[in-house]
Amino acid sequence: EVQLVESGGGLVQPGGSLRLSCAASGFPFRSYGMSWVRQAPGKGLEWVATIFESGGRTHYADSVKGRFTVSRDNSKNSLYLQMHSLRAEDTAVYYCAKDHSGDWNFWGQGTLVTVSS
Amino acid sequence: DIQMTQSPSTLSASVGDRVSITCRASQGISNWLAWYQQKPGKAPELLIYKASNLEDGVPSRFSGRGSGTEFTLTISSLQADDFATYHCQQYHSYPYTFGQGTKLENK
Numbered sequence: 001e002v003q004l005v006e007s008g009g010g011l012v013q014p015g016g017s018l019r020l021s022c023a024a025s026g027f028p029f030r031s032y033g034m035s036w037v038r039q040a041p042g043k044g045l046e047w048v049a050t051i052f053e054s055g056g057r058t059h060y061a062d063s064v065k066g067r068f069t070v071s072r073d074n075s076k077n078s079l080y081l082q083m084h085s086l087r088a089e090d091t092a093v094y095y096c097a098k099d100h101s102g103d104w105n106f107w108g109q110g111t112l113v114t115v116s117s
Numbered sequence: 118d119i120q121m122t123q124s125p126s127t128l129s130a131s132v133g134d135r136v137s138i139t140c141r142a143s144q145g146i147s148n149w150l151a152w153y154q155q156k157p158g159k160a161p162e163l164l165i166y167k168a169s170n171l172e173d174g175v176p177s178r179f180s181g182r183g184s185g186t187e188f189t190l191t192i193s194s195l196q197a198d199d200f201a202t203y204h205c206q207q208y209h210s211y212p213y214t215f216g217q218g219t220k221l222e223n224k
């Protein structure tokens with residue numbers, strides 16, 4: 001059974017940093033691209049970042065480019081999102097998701113990031 | 118960036134109804150479109166990929182069609198479990214983008 005479990009969310013002050021993790025199991029992690037998608041409270045979904053299977057290729061939304069870094073450790077079946085210079089508008093539930101063919105067929109339960117003083 | 122516009126934003130319907138949701142892309146995306154269902158407090162779940170392909174385990178009352186810039190998700194006979202929010206997503210090109218969502222509510 002595919003499982004994606006996010007962790008690392010919490011309350012952080014504007015300008016602060018946070019690192020999210022996503023532990024994957026139930027599928028050959030190293031064979032799939034992975035993504036982060038977020039959802040601000042009461043809002044729609046926003047794609048954040050994608051990392052390809054080997055980790056050598058990444059894509060970012062303009063809203064996070066230069067502040068967020070997506071990475072993976074295939075030996076640990078883990079996905080990460082390092083977030084710096086956090087802003088109030090980064091407040092959201094962050095989901096990790098397993099790539100299917102550009103869409104996402106499995107999602108974690110999400111972790112809430114709140115940026116507030 | 119490709120803008121995705123869903124309509125309606127809210128849809129009121131009853132069990133047994135046939136309902137359709139439309140998603141329009143600001144430029145052609147071939148059939149690189151997915152539909153997701155999301156219930157409150159839960160992660161989205163993939164329903165349809167490549168515009169018309171039903172994801173494994175998704176009931177056959179869900180169907181998708183379209184190509185280019187106009188797409189439709191149809192539920193042939195609404196069940197109680199289908200009241201949720203539906204999102205379309207294009208994956209023709211980065212940045213991947215979503216529609217604003219359609220909330221399907223019980224009339």
